[in-house]
Amino acid sequence: MSTTQSAAARLPSVFLQLWWVIVVAGLVGGLAAFGYSSTLTPVFHSTASIYFSMRTASSGSDINQGSAYTQNQMLSFAQLATSAAVLDEVRDDLAATRPGLTLTDLRRMTKVEIPQNTVVLEITTASANPEFAAEVGNSIADNLTQAVYTIAPKDDKGESTVVARVIDPAVPATVQSSPNKSQNAVIGVLIGALLAALALSAWALLDTRVRSRNALAEVTDLPVLGAVPRQKGKPSGPVVLTKPNGHGAEAYRQVRSALKFSAVEHRIGAIAVTSSVAGEGKTTTAVNLALAYVESGQRVLLIDADLRRPTVATTLGLENAVGLTSVLVEAVEAEDAIIESAGGLAVLTAGEQAPNPAELLASNRMRLLVDALRPSYDLVVIDTAPVLSVSDATVISQYVDATIAIINTRKTAKTQVERCIAALTGVRANLAGFVLNNVAEARRDRYYYLSDN
Ligand SMILES: Nc1ncnc2c1ncn2[C@@H]1O[C@H](COP(=O)(O)OP(=O)(O)OP(=O)(O)O)[C@@H](O)[C@H]1O
Ligand SMILES: [Mg+2]
Numbered sequence: 001m002s003t004t005q006s007a008a009a010r011l012p013s014v015f016l017q018l019w020w021v022i023v024v025a026g027l028v029g030g031l032a033a034f035g036y037s038s039t040l041t042p043v044f045h046s047t048a049s050i051y052f053s054m055r056t057a058s059s060g061s062d063i064n065q066g067s068a069y070t071q072n073q074m075l076s077f078a079q080l081a082t083s084a085a086v087l088d089e090v091r092d093d094l095a096a097t098r099p100g101l102t103l104t105d106l107r108r109m110t111k112v113e114i115p116q117n118t119v120v121l122e123i124t125t126a127s128a129n130p131e132f133a134a135e136v137g138n139s140i141a142d143n144l145t146q147a148v149y150t151i152a153p154k155d156d157k158g159e160s161t162v163v164a165r166v167i168d169p170a171v172p173a174t175v176q177s178s179p180n181k182s183q184n185a186v187i188g189v190l191i192g193a194l195l196a197a198l199a200l201s202a203w204a205l206l207d208t209r210v211r212s213r214n215a216l217a218e219v220t221d222l223p224v225l226g227a228v229p230r231q232k233g234k235p236s237g238p239v240v241l242t243k244p245n246g247h248g249a250e251a252y253r254q255v256r257s258a259l260k261f262s263a264v265e266h267r268i269g270a271i272a273v274t275s276s277v278a279g280e281g282k283t284t285t286a287v288n289l290a291l292a293y294v295e296s297g298q299r300v301l302l303i304d305a306d307l308r309r310p311t312v313a314t315t316l317g318l319e320n321a322v323g324l325t326s327v328l329v330e331a332v333e334a335e336d337a338i339i340e341s342a343g344g345l346a347v348l349t350a351g352e353q354a355p356n357p358a359e360l361l362a363s364n365r366m367r368l369l370v371d372a373l374r375p376s377y378d379l380v381v382i383d384t385a386p387v388l389s390v391s392d393a394t395v396i397s398q399y400v401d402a403t404i405a406i407i408n409t410r411k412t413a414k415t416q417v418e419r420c421i422a423a424l425t426g427v428r429a430n431l432a433g434f435v436l437n438n439v440a441e442a443r444r445d446r447y448y449y450l451s452d453n
Helices: 003-039 060-081 084-094 103-108 130-151 181-206 213-217 247-262 282-295 312-316 324-328 357-362 364-376 392-397 414-426 441-450
Strands: 044-054 110-113 120-127 162-168 224-229 270-275 300-304 346-348 379-383 402-408 431-439
Touching: 003 181, 044 060, 044 130, 060 084, 060 110, 060 120, 060 130, 060 162, 084 103, 084 130, 103 110, 110 130, 120 130, 130 162, 213 224, 213 431, 224 247, 247 282, 247 402, 247 431, 270 282, 270 392, 270 414, 282 300, 282 312, 282 379, 282 402, 282 431, 300 312, 300 364, 312 346, 324 357, 324 364, 357 364, 357 392, 364 379, 392 414, 402 414, 414 431
Parallel strands: 224 431, 270 379, 270 402, 300 346, 300 379, 402 431
Antiparallel strands: 044 120, 044 162, 110 120
16 A cells, blocks of 8 residues: 555544544634624615616507617616716715715716616615715716706607616615625635645645554554553653553553563563654653563663663663763673662663764673673663664664664654664564554544554
8 A cells, every 4th residue: 555545545534533623724714704804894785777768659669669779779878877977967966965076986886787688777886885875876877867868869849769767766775785794704614614624634645654553554564562642741750650550651561561472482581672763752661661561570670772862860860970881891890880770670871971882882792791681680671772863773673682663653754664664674683563652642542552544
């Protein structure tokens, strides 16, 4: 299965879990559109209708001819409605109440339409003031009928042959025609929801992180040994000690149990804990896993072999003056450098910073040290540096019985995990499986323990 295909297959589950994002975005879009519409000046429309007819029509054929003639003239009447001849009169009519009115103002607010196949002209005027809109509409209608009377051809008696009659005067509107707040709100809801759906799809398709068991299954068949929830707040110490009944401690015990099953074929006496990149939770896992083994009555030694960024000592609140580096340069005996820590865990901290950590760890001395310490403990847990940064972890992984790799589900990309697996299997390390770290607590059971499809 290709990554794009599997990402597309993930879409339904993403929508099922994050449907509320679409709902919230829709509500926000609707409210925003409604709020924006409320800030716009309302516009009121008024329409006046004028009917045109021929005066001389008496017989049936005359009427037909007259009607055809007027229909032909309708476009000209429409032009006339917004001509200076009419609008100048309108301006004069309204001069008392609206002295500054220009022809452009009047034209801008006026729309003239002829409903198809009729001899009716509809003059629609728009204004923020409904009374004014109606006033202008009526004035145009009146002055247009006058102008038609003056301009149209006259009959024998000097009467105009075309008669324009106002059949519907403009009345002040009671409801604004724009903005249409409820319609805009519905459009806002649709746009908000659509954008959220598009954003979610893009996010799901472009998300290359290993966020779940299934995402890892796309990369490897190796097992997930446990899923450690994200701890809220500042860490106050290893959760196995500080919150022994919490989900976090339970997750580390689960890793311990899972490793027991992979130890059926051969005894696991030494484990290396590593990950693809920095800050994925190697040290946190190594410390808590070691403590989980201590809890089950085993004698455990934790070695901090991440000589670049050693944090086991600070995590456990220990002194770091003497440690692994001191033993490797043969300044101190291992027995003298090992400290008894909380819960009865034996710890060999990293010791003082060495200028050549890669050489120290690659040297045969490190391997001999681990072999020498094995008989004194049921398990030796070694915290290491990230696989993709330096070679330390790949070297150590060759002489321990099992290596476990941590995946930060909020950060680690599939390609990084692939390269990590390739590096470790390339040196024939026994990669026992993965620990998913930083898993969102709320979704832990539903999303990670079971499945995300
Ligand atoms: N499950 C978790 N919940 C919350 N915070 C966590 C969790 N796991 C690790 N952290 C925090 O993430 C940070 C990095 O963790 P940690 O030092 O264990 O990672 P690391 O892989 O050993 O990093 P480095 O590559 O620097 O050695 C620490 O501040 C740690 O407290
Ligand atoms: Mg670390």
